[in-house]
Amino acid sequence: MLDPVSRVRRFNRAVTSAVGALDNSFLGRGRPLGAARVLNAIGQGRSDVGEVRDYLGLDSGLMSRLLRNLEDEGLIETQAHEDDARRRVASLTRAGKREFAAYEALSNTQAESFLARNVQAEALLAAMDLVASALTRDRIALAEMDPRSDEARYCLGEYYAELGRRFKQGFDVSLSRDPDAKDMRRPRGSFIVAMSDTLPIGCVGLKGTDHGYAEIKRLWVAPSARGLGLGKRLMDAAEDAARRLAIALLRLDTNSALPEAGRLYRTTGWREIPRFNDDPYPDLFFEKRL
Amino acid sequence: MLDPVSRVRRFNRAVTSAVGALDNSFLGRGRPLGAARVLNAIGQGRSDVGEVRDYLGLDSGLMSRLLRNLEDEGLIETQAHEDDARRRVASLTRAGKREFAAYEALSNTQAESFLARNVQAEALLAAMDLVASALTRDRIALAEMDPRSDEARYCLGEYYAELGRRFKQGFDVSLSRDPDAKDMRRPRGSFIVAMSDTLPIGCVGLKGTDHGYAEIKRLWVAPSARGLGLGKRLMDAAEDAARRLAIALLRLDTNSALPEAGRLYRTTGWREIPRFNDDPYPDLFFEKRL
DNA sequence: AGCATTATCTGACTTTAGTCAGATATAAAT
DNA sequence: ATTTATATCTGACTAAAGTCAGATAATGCT
Numbered sequence: 001m002l003d004p005v006s007r008v009r010r011f012n013r014a015v016t017s018a019v020g021a022l023d024n025s026f027l028g029r030g031r032p033l034g035a036a037r038v039l040n041a042i043g044q045g046r047s048d049v050g051e052v053r054d055y056l057g058l059d060s061g062l063m064s065r066l067l068r069n070l071e072d073e074g075l076i077e078t079q080a081h082e083d084d085a086r087r088r089v090a091s092l093t094r095a096g097k098r099e100f101a102a103y104e105a106l107s108n109t110q111a112e113s114f115l116a117r118n119v120q121a122e123a124l125l126a127a128m129d130l131v132a133s134a135l136t137r138d139r140i141a142l143a144e145m146d147p148r149s150d151e152a153r154y155c156l157g158e159y160y161a162e163l164g165r166r167f168k169q170g171f172d173v174s175l176s177r178d179p180d181a182k183d184m185r186r187p188r189g190s191f192i193v194a195m196s197d198t199l200p201i202g203c204v205g206l207k208g209t210d211h212g213y214a215e216i217k218r219l220w221v222a223p224s225a226r227g228l229g230l231g232k233r234l235m236d237a238a239e240d241a242a243r244r245l246a247i248a249l250l251r252l253d254t255n256s257a258l259p260e261a262g263r264l265y266r267t268t269g270w271r272e273i274p275r276f277n278d279d280p281y282p283d284l285f286f287e288k289r290l
Numbered sequence: 291m292l293d294p295v296s297r298v299r300r301f302n303r304a305v306t307s308a309v310g311a312l313d314n315s316f317l318g319r320g321r322p323l324g325a326a327r328v329l330n331a332i333g334q335g336r337s338d339v340g341e342v343r344d345y346l347g348l349d350s351g352l353m354s355r356l357l358r359n360l361e362d363e364g365l366i367e368t369q370a371h372e373d374d375a376r377r378r379v380a381s382l383t384r385a386g387k388r389e390f391a392a393y394e395a396l397s398n399t400q401a402e403s404f405l406a407r408n409v410q411a412e413a414l415l416a417a418m419d420l421v422a423s424a425l426t427r428d429r430i431a432l433a434e435m436d437p438r439s440d441e442a443r444y445c446l447g448e449y450y451a452e453l454g455r456r457f458k459q460g461f462d463v464s465l466s467r468d469p470d471a472k473d474m475r476r477p478r479g480s481f482i483v484a485m486s487d488t489l490p491i492g493c494v495g496l497k498g499t500d501h502g503y504a505e506i507k508r509l510w511v512a513p514s515a516r517g518l519g520l521g522k523r524l525m526d527a528a529e530d531a532a533r534r535l536a537i538a539l540l541r542l543d544t545n546s547a548l549p550e551a552g553r554l555y556r557t558t559g560w561r562e563i564p565r566f567n568d569d570p571y572p573d574l575f576f577e578k579r580l
Numbered sequence: 581a582g583c584a585t586t587a588t589c590t591g592a593c594t595t596t597a598g599t600c601a602g603a604t605a606t607a608a609a610t
Numbered sequence: 611a612t613t614t615a616t617a618t619c620t621g622a623c624t625a626a627a628g629t630c631a632g633a634t635a636a637t638g639c640t
Contacts, residue, residue: 060587123517
C-alpha cells in the first residue's frame with residue numbers, strides 16, 4: 001500500500017477524477033469537448049491548424065470538421081498561411097474572443113476555488129510545480145530570450161533570492177558585477193530560458209567580453225525542476241550558442257556554497273583556474289575551451 | 291505567469307495530458323475504455339454493481355450493457371446479492387482475473403517507468419502524496435478499524451517516527467504507556483483510520499479505561515494531509531464513538547512540542563487539567579465532558 | 581515541366597458514450 | 611395484502627469521437 005508504485009498510482013487515480021471534473025465543466029457552454037478544446041488551443045495562441053492538430057492529437061479529418069463547426073458558430077476565421085498556402089491559420093473572431101474569455105474565466109474560477117479550499121496553499125503550490133515539471137520534463141523547451149523579458153527577469157529574481165538564502169553573508173546584486181543586458185544579447189552573447197508550458201523554470205546567460213573569452217552567468221534551475229538534468233541542458237545550449245557566435249573560450253565564476261553547480265562543471269569538461277575577476281561573491285573559477 | 295492561479299492551471303494542463311496518455315495505454319488491450327474501467331473497478335474489489343456504477347458515474351443502462359459485454363467476453367460473472375436479490379454482484383472469472391492482472395501490470399509498469407525517469411524520487415513522491423490528498427479531500431473516509439490491522443499499524447509506525455523527530459529526547463514506544471490493542475476495540479474503545487483512496491493518512495484511538503473516563507490516544511495526520519481539517523474530523527469521530535459507547539468523560543495527554551495538537555484541543559472544547567498519569571513524554575493534559 | 585510530397589478537406593463510414601422511457605423482479609412500508 | 615420504492619435490464623434513440631480512402635491545391639525537387 002505504501003511502496004512508491006502504489007503512491008504513484010494513487011496520485012494517478014486522484015488526478016484522473018479531478019481532470020474528469022475539469023473536462024465536464026467545459027461542457028457547460030453547450031459545445032462538445034472536442035470543439036471547446038480546439039477553441040481554447042487557438043485562443044492560447046496556437047494558430048497554425050497543424051500545430052493544434054498535433055497538440056490535441058486529432059485526426060486531420062476530425063480536426064477539419066471541428067474547425068468548420070467553430071467557423072459556422074462564428075467563433076473563428078481561417079486563412080491561408082502567408083508563406084505556404086497549403087497550411088491554414090486560424091484566429092478568433094470578436095465573438096470567439098468572448099467565448100474564449102468565458103472558458104478562461106471558468107478555468108480561473110476553478111483554480112481559485114481549489115486554492116481557497118486549501119489553506120496551506122504555498123506548500124501545495126510548490127508540490128504542484130514539482131509534479132508538473134516532472135510530468136512535462138520531455139516538453140521543457142529552451143528558448144533564447146531577451147535578458148530584459150519578463151521571463152528572464154523572473155528567473156534572475158529567483159536566482160538572486162536563492163543566492164541570498166545560500167550565501168552566509170546574503171547576496172546584494174549591486175555589489176556583484178551585474179552583467180549588462182546588452183552583453184547577453186546577440187551578437188555579443190545570449191540569454192536562454194527553459195520554459196515548462198508557460199512557466200520559466202531555468203536560465204543561463206552567455207556574456208560577451210572584450211578579453212578573448214565569454215562568460216557563463218546566471219545559471220539557475222527552479223527548485224521544482226531539479227533532478228531533471230536541466231542544468232546540463234542549459235549549459236549545453238549556452239555552449240552551442242557560443243559556438244554559433246564563434247566564441248572559442250568560456251569562463252565562469254561560482255561559489256562553493258553551490259555544490260551542485262561545481263559538480264556539474266567538473267563533470268562536463270570545465271577546468272578550475274585561478275581567480276580572474278574581483279567580484280566579492282565567487283570563490284571558484286572555471287574555464288572551458290570549445 | 292506566476293500567480294497561484296497560473297500555477298494551478300499549469301499543473302492542470304500537465305496532468306491532463308498525462309492522464310490522457312494513461313487512458314490511451316488502456317486502449318491497447320482491444321477493449322473500449324468504459325469496459326476496461328468496469329473490469330478494473332470489479333478487480334479492485336468493487337463487486338456490487340451499484341457501487342461500480344456510482345464510482346464510475348455511469349447511467350444504469352450503460353452500466354448494464356458494459357457488464358453484459360464483459361460477461362460475453364467471459365471475463366466476469368454476475369449473481370444476485372445474497373441479502374437482496376434485486377442487487378447484482380459481479381466477480382471476475384479466471385480469464386477475467388488474468389485480464390485484470392494484465393491491466394495492473396500495465397499500470398505498474400507505467401508508474402515504475404515514471405519513477406525511473408525521476409531521480410529525486412522521494413521529494414517527488416511526497417509532493418504527489420500532498421497533491422493527491424488535496425485533490426481527494428472530499429473523499430477522505432474515516433473507518434473504524436482494528437488497531438492491529440495493517441492500516442492502523444502503518445499509522446502508528448509513522449506517528450512514533452514523527453514523535454521521535456519532534457521530541458528533543460527522541461521517542462521510545464516501550465517507555466510510553468503503549469495502549470493495549472484490546473482497549474481500543476469495542477466495546478472498550480475504538481480505533482479510527484482516515485483513508486484517502488487506499489492510503490491511510492491519519493488515525494486516532496479511543497482507549498477505554500477502568501477509571502470512569504476514556505482516553506484519546508495516537509492522534510496523527512500524515513504530513514501530506516495537513517491543512518485539510520483532518521485532525522478535527524478525526525477528533526469528532528472519536529467523540530462520536532465515545533458517545534455511542536456511552537462514555538461521558540474524555541481525557542488525553544500531549545506534549546508542547548506538538549503545538550498544532552494543543553491548538554486543536556483548546557479550540558474544540560477541551561480544558562487543561564493537572565497531570566493524571568506518570569508517562570514520561572506528555573507535559574500537557576486535557577479533559578472534555580461529552 | 582513533371583512528379584512526388586505535403587496540408588487540408590470531404591464523404592462515408594464505425595464505434596463509443598450517453599440518454600430515456602418503460603419492463604421486470606424484489607424488497608420495504610403501510 | 612397491497613402499494614410504493616428500489617435495482618437492474620432492455621429497447622430505441624442521439625451525439626460525439628474517431629477512422630479511412632480519396633479529392634484538391636500548393637509546394638518542393640529534379
